[in-house]
Amino acid sequence: MPRKRVAFQKADGNDRSFTIASLEFCLSQLRKADPNLVKKAIASGDGLTESKDDVSTRLSEAHRYAVQQCLDNSESLAQLHHQLVLCDNVFERLQATLYSFQDSLGSIGQDMKNLQLQSHHIHQELENRQKVRVELSQFVDDIAVSQKMMKAINDTDANDRGFLEALHELHHKITLIVQRGNGDAVAINDTMPILEGLKLKAIIKVREWLLQKMFQFRKPLSNYQVFQNQLLKCHFFYEFLLHHDLISAKEIQDEYIDTVSKMFFTYFKAYAARLFKLSMKDVATKDDTLGNIESAKPAGLGSLFSSKQHVVRNKATVFSIGQRHTVLSDEFFGALIVPHAATQNHISYQFESLFRSLQLAFVDHYSHEFLFITDFFLVNNKEAVELHNKAIARAMSVVLKSCEEQIALSFDAISLHLCICLCDKFVNVLAEREVPEATEYWNTVASFLWTRLNFVMAQHYDSVKAVDVKKLMHSGSLDTRPHYIVRRYAELTSAHLTIAHTSGKEIGDKMEAVLESSEDSIEQLLTRMSAMQQTQKNKHVFLINNFDLILSTIDDEESKNSKIYAIVHELEQKSIDDFVEEVLDPHVGYLIKFVNECESLQAQGHTQLLVRYNDKIGTVIANFNAKWKPAVDSINSECIQLFTNFSLGANILQTIFSKLVQYMNRLTKLLAHDVFAKNPVCAQMVNVHQVMLEIKRCKPAY
Template identity: 30%
Template sequence: MTNTYESLAASDDHDPAYRRAVSALAQGLLLPPSSKRANQTQRESGQTGERTYDWAALATENVTERLAEFQEDEIISGLLTRGLDLKEHARDIERQLRTAEADHLENYYQQQHQLRELDTQVHSCVDILDHMEGLLSGFQTKLGNINQEIRELQDQSVSMSVRLRNRVQVETQLERAIDGLVVSPGLIRQICDGEVDHTYLAPVAELDRKMRFVRHQGSRPHGTIRALDDVGPELERLRLVASAKIRHLLLAKIKALRQPGGSSLPSVQRNFLIPYQTLNHFLIERHPEAAQELRDNYIHVARVCYADHFERYSRGLHKLHAPAVERLDLLGQDESSKLGGLFGGSRPTLRDRKLVFSLGERANVLTASGAPVPPQQLLATAAAASGSTGSTAGASEDRIEKLPFESLFLSYNQALVDDATQEYEFELKFFVSETARQRLTGSDIAKAIFEHVFDPACHNGLVFTRQFVENTFDALGVLLCIRINQQLANELQRRRVPVLEGYINATNMLLWPRFQAIVSLHIDSIRKVCAGNRPRLTRNDVHPHFVSRRYAEFVASLLTLNQAQETNIVDQSLRRLRNELESMFVRISEGFNDRGITLIFLINNYDLIVTILNENGFESGSEEEVDYFTQCKATCVAEYVEEQLDTYFGYLKAFVGRMETQGDTPGGGMDTEAEPFEAVVADFNANFRNSLANINAAVIRNFSNFKNGTTILHSVLGQLILYYNRFYQMFERRFSKKPSAGGQARRPAQWPVGIQNVMVEIKKYKSNF
């Protein structure tokens, strides 16, 4: 093995440090780090003796791995790098260890006195800690005893709390039982001898509470209290006495309403019955027979009061009625047919003829500005008019402001809804006890009482509406009433008052059929326009027909009332009216001699209808009616423009159309024939200024609406420019081409007026409107 290390050391393939390490291994002076750790462990375990190494094992180990392991040690690697002798270095370390050991022993010997004192102090501290341990053990024992005492006190406290709670519960139940069973002399005296006023409420409430307790105790399955046998009869006697006194008082107050000059029903309800509602609740729960009698008397009295009130109110409203529309105020009714009488006298003229077919301010009745007439003010006015006699009666009636029916309808039904709301709320408070409210039957009870009370008033309202509906021809007034009726129904829903549904529906059943009947009358009147032998109409009859204006105003009013709540009935009525109006236009157009007059007539009528609809806020794209008549007008205007051009520039249109049909190509007619061009040029140059003047005069004469006339004139002149521009281009192409071989170019006898010159002439007429 030694030979192996020596051969490695003698090799020239390694550096000097490597060779020195191998040499040290060969001499047995250098061990691997693992062997060093084994020797260190041997010394720590107390083993001594000569160090021995297993050279055979070392020989079998991989020399390269051992050398790599030595090179990783920093100290050995540093020594080998500096070229130091490892054996000498080991002897130096050994000497240093012996010196350090000797120094340590000497220092220990010199410090032995201090070490003895430290040992004495340590023993003293141990004694002190033993004493503290004893004290703490005793304290822990005492704390354990105190903790046990606390647990015992806590258990006692819980037990006392349970006993206290049980005693409180028993005391409460016993107090409730005593309070429910004991009838004090003071309670008996107050019930039997006390006056029935606001001080009577507390004794009655106490009596009711005792009776509830007795009833509850008597129904318990665990047996009853013996005292109930004694207190039950006494409570029964007090119940009868209290019921009799309450019945007498409430009946007296209710029957007093029948006397003339007495308090009004709302005043009695507000000032007396509502404050004493608990007394009636006592009757409902404790004496149903007396409560039923009281309820029947109230229903009878209130029924008469409301019936009389609304009957007088409706009579007063009739005196304020000013018919806005009469039988002859139909869309197709001619004004001349309204003259009557033996001497040709006419009927009296209404103050405001605008109310016949247009809404005007009548629509304010649907808003806050159209507030209803207060019943007190109206009845006072009606009484003043009724009290006048002789010559003062007519003057008094003239001073009274007359109103259309929708205002009177609103006044009556608004008062009906307000009184119904007040009455329902009163009945819900006065005739429905707390027990009934808890059973969710309170509203049913109040509705049943309300129907009995308000049936005459509702019937009178239907009669009031029927009297107007049967004799009216005012479709707008009827539709306004329908909208008012719907608003009142919505108001009842907002107030959460579930009454008057039947009345609202019955009113609608009166109004809708009449509205449809009146619309049918309007349609029949339009159908009769120019019926039979129709005379031929002249050019002076091209202005808008009177039916068109009425129709436009009427349709605008219907659309306005149909905006908030669209209904199919109104939409169907509008389509029926529009179809009949178109039929009327067709019948009238048959009386004209030429198509131009017909177009002028239709344009004027369509323009008037669209204008009136636009003035009422209805634009194209938002309403079907506006879109329809706008399209009809546009179609007629386009045809009228072509008709005017045919009249004054027909030769130009015909020539351009013929040339465009033949095709402007070489070899066509335009290449060889110049006479047609020259004829058109001669005619146009000579007459176009007069033709423009005639067109302008015809538009001014035939269209009274300046804005509409301007639009039509611009359309005619614009279309003329388009035709003339096409002709001018044809002319230039025809006469600017080179002649064929051997031919001679022919120049036109006359050149057409330039387009700019024509535009100058046209601009003279664009500002006439």
């Protein structure tokens, strides 16, 4: 536009202010102007005619100028048109070429899609053929019967490894053919008769082999576990029968259960009979009770001609436990007792050792048999338990019967308690081995033991209650030393507590009741025996010595927590308190009486009545000042001789002196009361520290 404006100015040569550019500028400003103002200007009509004429003139001139410019540049425009036509032709040919390329590319893409589809079809056909080939090859292998397998089934011994491998192969072929079904394969119809014939041959050989092994169980002195191991190595024989001949499999199972049941019955019947013959001869009898009074041996000519033999028996194991509790710990899993070896070596055993050996043998066979049945006969849960019960039931009954007979003859409470704890441990062993716990069996055995233990312990404390105290007296009196009946009780109670501790369980309610009944009978006996003492002091000394014997016998950390220990300890403390008062009474009884009466009146607030005791104070203080030192010496020498346990005597002596000092302190506190404070006699009371120094001098050096 500037070029046109310049050219226009040169052609016209006139310096007018209006140009085309200015006209365009005016029009643009006119579009931006307010329409109302434009309308108003047009309506007024001022100068529009002149402007119109001027614009027309200018437009004419511009048209002429444009035409002239076109004429001047006509050749250039013709060349430009020719060039444009050439370019259009080039572009048209290029477009045709590109369209050709596009058509070619479209056909190539389609060809590639076709090739891809063909490749996929070919790949799928290859996979299908390979699958068919594998399946067909496997099918041919499954139905093909090799000469090697036929020879192994027909000719090879069942003990040979090759027969077992051929049996696996035969089972595999028959199973696969049955699972697939016959279908339309003609080859199966040709193969199945051969496989059936081989199967019948294998069933016959396997059945005969299994029966032969089971018949070997019946041989005397044979180790059946060796044959069981052989059966387990060839457990596939039974599995083959289970899949292909249920009748033969059931026959084998029934034969095995019947054979093992008879074998266990015979074994445990013979073992129990031989085992219990090893029982010690020197065992507790019905006469070995707590209350049995030991009589002196007969003397003189009468004993020479007496037909009754007086056998000196060792009763140490009747009431004391010794090392018998190790049967629950170190010896629990010890070797079984071999009867013929023990007989040759002249060895005898306590009942609990025989009981442990019998029950351990039963538990081992019981556990082993359950594991064998589950592994060999391929059963579990309820079916396994039923088979196991059938195999072991007769042996269990004979063991129960033997135990019941022997338990009924036992009078050994320690042995019975040990056997009860053994039953609990065997139950835990079966639980750890994850086999049926035979709860009914152990409950029955425990019931036999508890019934007998209650009976034996009842005999013990009944014998104690029936003791004639007069027969225990010698020369018309009974000494204050611990009695042998109490010693028996202490040892027996200690044995029961030791057994409970060794077993790893707390004492149950049943055992607590048994021990409390025994303690009650002993307490009653001690009361009756103490009543036969000549003095009240000797009565207390007798009780203290016997209670101390009981506590010292069962004195261990575990037993101190028992109820029996607490009961006896309380009884001993009561007797000691009574003895202390009894010892002090002859020496300072007047002081004790004075102190007790005055404290009672003081506590009740009877001050006027306390005044009356002013006259007695002088006598009390004078007597005490004169007698306290001889009293200390007398008490010291007396206590040393009264008690069999020096340590106990020393403790009681210190208790007596402590009690004496307490009474002195109480008297001193009374003398400080307002009623007695002005009495000049109170100052004459001996100093308590002087008494304590004298007491320390008398302290025994045990």
